[in-house]
Structure formats: C-alpha cells, structure tokens
Amino acid sequence: MDQLKVVLTPITKKVGTQNRVGGVKINIVASGKKVSVVGSKPQPAKLELIEVPKGIDAVTVERVLYALEGTIKSDASSGKEVPQFDAVGKAGKFLVAAPDTDFGVALEFDDGTFTVSKSAGRWLPLPWQSEVDEDKQMEVRARLTVGAEIEADIARNDSFDIPMTHSAVPDEGKNTADTSDYFGVVTVYSKTPAKDAPKLPIPFKGKTLNIYIEKNIGEDTAGYDFKQVTAALTKIFTDVGLTPIKVHEIKYEDTDAQKIWTLRKGEVIAQNVSDPEGKIQPKEGVDIPFFDFWCFTRQFGDPPEDEVAHSEALNPNNQVSVAAVTKRIVAPIMFYTKKGKPYQNVIKKLLNKDDANDFLATVVAHEIGHTLGLRHPLKFDASTGKYGLAPRCGVMAQAGPDDAGRFAARLFGPMHKAYIQKNLPP
Ligand SMILES: [Zn+2]
16 A cells, blocks of 8 residues: 655764764655555645654653644656645744753755745754763654544654764864763753863752842843842752852942952952962962852953853862862952943843843853853754854853844753752752
8 A cells, every 4th residue: 555654864964983963854755656645636734743752851752842734745747646745834833842942953844845934944943851871862753644644653754863962072162172072952061061160069958049249230231120130040040959049239349248359450359369360379269158159240351252241260279168168269250241342232232121131140140150160052063063152042052032032031951950950969
C-alpha cells in the first residue's frame, strides 16, 4: 500500500570529530510510486513535531512542540506523483516553551514539497533542560495528519536526534586557550567555571542574598521603579534557589556603604586599594559577606562597546574564605548609566521604557552570575561551524530585546541553574 512518510534530515556541521546539529530539513515522500492515499484534491493536513522521551529530565511523555496546518494533495505535473503541502497564509505554531528558551534548531522545508509563508517561522524552539551529559540526546519525531486520520505517525517517520554536548568549545567562541564542554541545542552553556572564578562550593544554607542598588542608577534610568526591580530580582534568584533575597536601595553616602567604599579617579572602589589600575596586593580589598552584592554608577572613562555594566572585582590573590563565607572585594558592580554610547544605545534606544526595570534586574543578575563563575552562553552557527555570543535569552546572554522588541526579566539558563544549585547548596 502506498503510504506517506515524513523525512527529517539533520543540518549538521563537522567540528573536529563531532557532527554538531544546527537545524533540520523536513520533507514528505511516498513510500510507493503513487501518492494515492492523498488524492489530487487538497485535503486538510497537519504536520506536528513531537519531542519523544529519551532519558532527559522533565520529559516523561511525548510533547507536541510545533504544528503547521495547511492542505495536502498529490501532484503529478512532473510526471511522477509527489505530495504537495500548502501552508500559505498559515503560520507554524510553537506549542511548548517558546519564548522562554534559547534552545532550538533552524527549520528548513523542502521546497519541492512545501509551500510555506515567509512568516511561518524557520526556528523550532526546544524546551530548556539541564540533566544532559555525553550520552544524552534530544529526540524529535514528526506526525502527519490528513483529514481526521493520522496518515504517518511518529513510529513510521524518521527520528531526528540532537546530541546536546559540544566538546572543547573556546570561551566566548574565540579563546582557544580556554576551552570547556558546552551543553544545549544551538545555544549552548558551559558548566565549567570561568578561569578567574572564586573557589566554590560555598553553602548558601542559612544565608540571605543581599543586593544593594545605588539610587543614582534608578534616577539615571527611565522607567525605574525600585519595587519592580526588586520583584524581578526576586523572581530570577528564587528560580535558582537563592532565597531569601533582600534588595536594598542605597546611597553612596550611607554609613554602611562608607564602611567599605571610597571614590578614586571617579570610580567606587574598596577603601584600602592604593592603586586600582596597578597590581592588587594580597591584603587590599575589604572582606564582606559572599552573598552581598553592591551596585553603583559613576561617571568614568568610556565603557567598552555595548556593555552596560561590569561585574565586581575580587582580590585575585585572596578571593574568598569558604569557612567565613566572605569575599575580599576590590570593586563593586558598576553601571554605565551616566552617559556615553552603551547607555544611549542599549538602555535608552533599544528598550521600551516599560521594560527598564526587568532589564536592570537582569543586568544585576548577569554581573552576579560572573562572580559565581558563569561564562556567557554561545550560539553555534551550523553554516560556519563557529561559535559567537548568544543574543538571548538566559540571564548570561547578551543584553538586548527579544524578537518583539521587548525585554522581560530573564532567568538563568538550565545549565547555569544546575551549576548554581550544585555550587551554592541551599
Ligand atoms: Zn557578561
């Protein structure tokens, strides 16, 4: 009997000895010579992409990730009957996870079989999941429904297997002297701490996460509302188990701040640092609770391109005391909100004013993430085999709006969440 079958072909690029997946090409073929089961009159049809459980956390039942609706018929104009799936005017529907994930693959429809609107979406978001190791893969299968009947079910169609480990990836996509294993699908995260990360684990048990935000940051940022920034930070850190959290709005002149900080050359730094641009001596810096994070803004030299803040600096000789749960701090988190290109480009120009609070909270969380040793996630480009900084959407990705031009508070990506929960045990 003639039957249809959905063919899923991975779009891969070989990097070293590994085939890394960047996308999937979709085709429908007839297993016999005639597509008699479909007929020459268009019938309603639906193509679904379904994640199948394969030993990865969170997935115990099949879940439909994506559905494309249209019509299907057989076409013999080329002398050979081929299926024609017409989805013009119908957008593919993403059914799970989007937009709160940056795992996904490019979707390519065979243009001999499919007619799909440009707006249909060429990206299949895949759910964030963390319990992956070298043996684990994500498995996606297809189901084709014609009329009310399932014409080709997942068991008949190809399986599309996506290995989730990318071995020996250079830090930032370019530092080949500092490589680690990354995990994910196209957007990938390292669980290996950055080279200059403080020694972990440090137990969070019994502690409070304190975040001190200088009022000036708010006053210099349109749309700032302290309560909303606090709510966004609480959401981000509750998600990784760092609760209780207390956010404080402070001034540089406050007594508590003056116990730690001073101003030198326009920058806020720890009081006993003699030369912030020179070599930091072992005793320099102030020992403060490890889970305290201070955020200031001052008008100082031109910040690096497109950066909105820098993370805190610990004394490189004497970073943390695990026993005392303290860190020897040299400089706090600093926001470039005063003036200059980054602020103008990123915070003011790219952002809807209503999103400034979520944006500020996400940047604070990003800089805290760096103290914990988190690296930036990377995006794999299957056309070149190279890695670049991921544009969205985990906390540690680059700053910037989503496809709709909005910025909602982001969460730590699944690998980073697993890293935090392991290294800062509650
Ligand atoms: Zn960063």
